[in-house]
Amino acid sequence: MNSRVLTIAANTFREAVRDRVLYNLVFFALLMAGGSILVGQISIDIERQVVVNLGLTAVSLFGVVIAIFIGIGLVSKEIEKRTLYTVLARPVRRWEFIVGKFFGLVITLVVNTFLMSLGVLLALLYVAHKLERGDLTVVVAIYFIVLQFVVVTALALLFSSFSSPLLSAVLAFAVFIVGTFAEDLRGFAAMSQGVTRVGATIAAYLMPNFAALNVIAEAAHAKPVAGNLILFNTVYALLYALAAVAGAVLIFERRNLK
Amino acid sequence: MPAIEILGLEKKYEVGFLRKTEKVALKPFELAVQEGEIFGYLGPNGAGKTTTLKLLMGLIFPTAGSARLLGRHWRDPDVKTEIGFLPEQPYFYDYLTATELLEYYGELSGMDPTAQRLRVPEVLERVGMTAAASTQLRKFSKGMLQRVGIAQAIIHDPKLVILDEPMSGLDPMGRLEVRDIIHSLKDEGKTVFFSTHILSDAETLCDRVAVLNEGELRAIGVVADLTAQVGGKVEVVWQGEKAKPAVEALGAECRTTASLVRAVLPEAKLDAALDAIRQARERLVSVTPVRATLEDYFLQKLGRKPLEEVETR
Numbered sequence: 001m002n003s004r005v006l007t008i009a010a011n012t013f014r015e016a017v018r019d020r021v022l023y024n025l026v027f028f029a030l031l032m033a034g035g036s037i038l039v040g041q042i043s044i045d046i047e048r049q050v051v052v053n054l055g056l057t058a059v060s061l062f063g064v065v066i067a068i069f070i071g072i073g074l075v076s077k078e079i080e081k082r083t084l085y086t087v088l089a090r091p092v093r094r095w096e097f098i099v100g101k102f103f104g105l106v107i108t109l110v111v112n113t114f115l116m117s118l119g120v121l122l123a124l125l126y127v128a129h130k131l132e133r134g135d136l137t138v139v140v141a142i143y144f145i146v147l148q149f150v151v152v153t154a155l156a157l158l159f160s161s162f163s164s165p166l167l168s169a170v171l172a173f174a175v176f177i178v179g180t181f182a183e184d185l186r187g188f189a190a191m192s193q194g195v196t197r198v199g200a201t202i203a204a205y206l207m208p209n210f211a212a213l214n215v216i217a218e219a220a221h222a223k224p225v226a227g228n229l230i231l232f233n234t235v236y237a238l239l240y241a242l243a244a245v246a247g248a249v250l251i252f253e254r255r256n257l258k
Numbered sequence: 259m260p261a262i263e264i265l266g267l268e269k270k271y272e273v274g275f276l277r278k279t280e281k282v283a284l285k286p287f288e289l290a291v292q293e294g295e296i297f298g299y300l301g302p303n304g305a306g307k308t309t310t311l312k313l314l315m316g317l318i319f320p321t322a323g324s325a326r327l328l329g330r331h332w333r334d335p336d337v338k339t340e341i342g343f344l345p346e347q348p349y350f351y352d353y354l355t356a357t358e359l360l361e362y363y364g365e366l367s368g369m370d371p372t373a374q375r376l377r378v379p380e381v382l383e384r385v386g387m388t389a390a391a392s393t394q395l396r397k398f399s400k401g402m403l404q405r406v407g408i409a410q411a412i413i414h415d416p417k418l419v420i421l422d423e424p425m426s427g428l429d430p431m432g433r434l435e436v437r438d439i440i441h442s443l444k445d446e447g448k449t450v451f452f453s454t455h456i457l458s459d460a461e462t463l464c465d466r467v468a469v470l471n472e473g474e475l476r477a478i479g480v481v482a483d484l485t486a487q488v489g490g491k492v493e494v495v496w497q498g499e500k501a502k503p504a505v506e507a508l509g510a511e512c513r514t515t516a517s518l519v520r521a522v523l524p525e526a527k528l529d530a531a532l533d534a535i536r537q538a539r540e541r542l543v544s545v546t547p548v549r550a551t552l553e554d555y556f557l558q559k560l561g562r563k564p565l566e567e568v569e570t571r
């Protein structure tokens with residue numbers, strides 16, 4: 001990759017670390033420790049399910065919150081504070097700045113998720129006393145969660161390129177929630193008639209399909225995930241994110257800085 | 259080859275929410291800054307100085323016109339490896355230390371890593387920030403930020419340095435140091451283009467200046483030529499108080515010290531003043547021409563003083 005993009009990404013990661021974003025790991029660790037000790041005392045069979053469900057849902061929520069709240073400020077904060085002036089006075093193309101900021105946050109989320117995942121696996125080991133082949137689905141579920149973060153980050157970036165930070169956050173959360181129920185939306189579209197059907201179908205397919213990216217239930221029951229789905233989801237999430245980042249770049253390229 | 263050529267750049271802003279009106283922040287004009295010059299870009303608040311510099315750096319887009327930088331198309335991003343820019347009231351990543359910030363900008367400018375390692379402490383020394391090299395910028399004062407701002411503008415040893423009010427926020431020592439830096443840049447063969455509304459800085463530093471007012475280019479030239487256009491003034495000193503009202507009536511400012519009265523008045527009124535003094539039979543001490551300053555130029559040509567900021571000298 002282009003060295004300026006890497007430099008900007010690395011600096012974005014450094015900013016997140018210095019702004020103590022990774023401190024959320026402390027809360028996560030407490031949650032996991034408390035949760036697994038508690039289930040360890042009450043039940044025998046469903047411990048594994050509870051730990052995986054609780055752990056992965058927490059990984060997902062913590063990450064989405066970080067992706068949205070940092071994502072909306074990635075570029076808009078730099079415009080607002082005018083830290084961007086001296087960056088764009090360099091041989092940095094505007095798209096390089098956007099892409100660098102995007103990767104910086106993705107790297108932050110990957111590191112954060114990696115550390116959280118270790119916590120989930122530790123908790124699993126603690127309640128089940130061993131890790132099995134079925135636990136591989138947990139890893140797949142975590143991978144899908146990271147793909148969700150990539151999409152959410154790209155959307156937060158896109159929304160913040162044309163609306164205020166508050167509105168961007170609301171939009172990003174709304175899309176995340178609607179996308180989580182993407183299958184229902186598609187089902188609804190299929191049931192409606194005429195013009196509504198066309199409109200609803202377009203809307204349903206424009207929304208990111210976070211339902212397909214959620215295999216927490218399978219992971220909790222140690223059911224395997226088809227290899228096809230892994231491939232399909234990877235391509236889908238990357239294309240979706242690419243489109244959103246490209247949209248943000250198109251808007252930003254024309255923008256007069258204040 | 260000129261370092262900067264402004265070819266009819268124009269910037270209009272839409273203002274107002276319901277009833278949109280156009281505000282012209284910069285009207286088209288041609289301006290060429292030669293290589294190796296220290297060029298001052300002067301004008302009162304709101305004249306359009308910052309607008310011009312932001313246009314040149316590609317931070318905002320013009321409604322018409324274009325420019326050339328170092329002989330290349332201004333939109334060529336690679337030309338910026340040779341340009342350093344200090345924005346007005348600069349603000350930087352406050353979670354970085356001064357050294358980290360300069361390294362970051364060095365990398366973005368495509369500097370060679372080994373050259374950079376040597377260069378960063380050298381530049382920090384040059385702006386008097388060695389002691390704060392490893393302090394996070396969030397702990398910096400305004401003047402310290404300004405110094406780091408100058409450091410980041412020259413870290414990559416650019417051929418052309420564009421500075422928006424480089425002296426603002428600096429104490430008298432700091433201003434002297436920045437003047438020295440600008441001079442030394444010229445000695446190294448660089449071009450410096452800076453905006454200011456502190457005229458004494460422009461007078462002591464610049465080879466040439468351009469004067470901007472309300473978005474319009476009003477004059478370009480050597481400082482001495484501009485001030486020569488302004489009607490000269492003379493200082494008259496005499497002994498005694500009786501002629502004072504008559505001289506004051508000619509529009510002179512009089513100040514009395516001990517038994518001497520000093521009056522500064524336009525050259526054209528000199529004869530009348532001398533008559534008044536003779537009639538009062540008072541002793542004339544001296545008549546000296548007063549060199550017109552850029553400030554006089556501003557007052558006479560633009561009808562307003564360029565500085566809202568109090569000069570600290």
Ligand SMILES: Nc1ncnc2c1ncn2[C@@H]1O[C@H](COP(=O)(O)OP(=O)(O)OP(=O)(O)O)[C@@H](O)[C@H]1O
Binds near residue numbers: 303307
């Ligand atoms: N984003 C904007 N929207 C509307 N008008 C603007 C905008 N930015 C600048 N202007 C107007 O353009 C004019 C020129 O502003 P500019 O900042 O270039 O002045 P300046 O010469 O740098 O003044 P100063 O000495 O105060 O820094 C001003 O009248 C200002 O109100």
Ligand SMILES: [Mg+2]
Binds near residue numbers: 307308309
């Ligand atoms: Mg200005």
